[in-house]
Amino acid sequence: MKLASLKEGGRDGTLIVVNRDLSRGVRASAIAATLQVALEDWSNTAPRLNALFEDLQAGKAANAFDLEVDKLASPLPRAYEFVDGSAYLPHVERVRRARGAEVPESFYTDPLMYQATSAGFLAPRDPIVAASEEWGIDLEAEVVVVTDDVAMGVSPEKAAAHIQLIGLVNDVSLRGLIPGELAKGFGFLQSKPRSALSPVFVTPDELGDSWKDSKLHLPMRTWINGKWFGEAEAGVDMQFNFAQLVAHVAKSRPLSAGTLVGSGTIANEDTSKGASCLAEQRTVETLRDGKPETPFLKFGDRVKIDVTDKAGHSIFGSIEQVVEKYSPA
Known part of the structure; x- marks a missing residue:
């Protein structure tokens, strides 16, 4: 349903x-x-x-x-908890390689995750609002799952049964604010504003064989200003599936019904599939050409994120947003 x-x-x-x-x-x-x-x-x-x-x-x-x-509002206009991962290691590997750093071995066995903003989600047609283009406004096209109540210490095998709904999220990032925050050693705060969710969430059975091993096996399609930007395969190169991500979050605490767990930016080893965020594309350009060429989002830019079934029909509805300058009331 x-x-x-x-x-x-x-x-x-x-x-x-x-x-x-x-x-x-x-x-x-x-x-x-x-x-x-x-x-x-x-x-x-x-x-x-x-x-x-x-x-x-x-x-x-x-x-x-x-x-x-x-x-429509987002299916969950607000939630008690939203945790976001970085389950696609090609993205992590490229970003670190671009700055001359190696990927720690632990990244391959222990998921990268952070506590995200959940007090309010943007509706699928609400604008992305920022005070300055200098903040480095970026989209991040991701898959998100929603759980029922999950017990502390749940195993990945049992966590899979707690995934009740699946959808999309545009996990908006302000790239210009991230370096200063991470340098403090305490994680994201101002660099992660409100995200937008897809118009609908669906139960796993709606996806048929496209939902397998707690992964969505379909391409994540993105456009910027009507131009194709990427269609990375969500079921490929995902180091940790959603059951593993849910179990990771629940290691030391139970999860309340309505908890959202994000996949992180969809990224493949095959760069011909395009990208799901501008930071990824800029990293590919830096590794290839020595410098990035693609700019971050500007006021007036339009983004679209969608996943279609094998017949080309939208499953979750598309997230379509315009970037606007913030004007205090």
Whole structure:
């Protein structure tokens, strides 16, 4: 099934069920007011939501309506927790090689992850807002999963069963602010503003054989200003799958229902597939030509992120954003 949230009913939106081709929706308020509420009682709400989804697919759902993406919030407008990884080591290896550093051996056995911003997510058509272009505005096209309640110390094998929903995230980065923050030795803060989520999240069964071994086996397609930028394969070169990432996060603490876990920027050894973030493309150019050529995002630039099935149909809906200059109210 596919789930989304309307921009109504307060900060957490109103939960709706969406049909497979993303053309119709129906409110699920009789089952759960919000997606967060549904996830907190998932064993009871999921079968009822799925029944509503089947009715919607069959044209039997009462009060169904035409879906308008502009009226959607992110499926989870805010969450208790968002942790993001860097599971694609070709990206890590290239970035470190460009600055003359080697990849520590531990990176191949222990995932890189950080605590990300979750107090609010941008809707899939909301602008990327920044105060200055000098901050180095960048997109990061990633896959994200959502869990139910996860016990502390869960094994990767058991963690896989706690992945209930899958979607996309544009994990916006401000590259110009990152070096100063990392130099302090305490991680990201100002360099990681709010991210945008895809219009809908889907259950693993919706992906068929494209969801295997806790990985999404489809290309992540990105465009900047209408021009193709990349289609890196999400199921290739992923050092740690999502079950391993969830288990890594839960090593020392339980996870609450509605926790989001990101893959990190999709990147392949094969650079002909393009890139999923500008920093990656600039690193490829630096290694090849001695200096980067591609600029970071400017005000007025447009980005699009999407994943399609093998027939070319959008699965999660596309994230489409314009970069705007921040103007204080």
